[in-house]
Amino acid sequence: MDCYNSMMATKLGIELPQLPKTFVVDDANGVKRIFEVERQIMGTVILLTAHEQWEQRYEFAVDGKPNDDQHKLFEQLIEKITRGLSETYLETGKFPTGESYTYVRQNHLKSVLAYDLANSETPLVIIDGKPYTWDEVGRILQAFEGFQVKMVMKDLADELE
Structure with a gap:
């Protein structure tokens, strides 16, 4: 370069x-x-x-x-x-049974899509600096069943409000 x-x-x-x-x-x-x-x-x-x-x-x-x-x-x-x-979007907690779960803080998140070497059919989703598979993101979002979703795609150099 x-x-x-x-x-x-x-x-x-x-x-x-x-x-x-x-x-x-x-x-x-x-x-x-x-x-x-x-x-x-x-x-x-x-x-x-x-x-x-x-x-x-x-x-x-x-x-x-x-x-x-x-x-x-x-x-x-x-x-x-x-x-x-300065902000994180995911947090983990534990059910009374001791089982862990991950949830979206404040009902919004920002992420970057990346190529998944293990599965070229779906992207990795980088949230809080950590890669998640499309299936993992789907499980995290299950808590929002029945909610509306707005997805905005922006170039990496653009500001994402």
């Missing part, structure tokens, strides 16, 4: 300032999350994507124009991650 970005920067006549490759942000539970940053120049857009170091975990992105201040874009990425990690 570095070679590609250098070639694109030369063609577009833009600078590639040094940006941190990794950084750490605490989540809502005080867990330190380590993110790796990737920059991609795509003609009219610069995309900064941060992936948590572990496979199938948190992922965030921001984008800007090629002439935007890339340090400010990086700051926007950190702010977006900090906001994204």
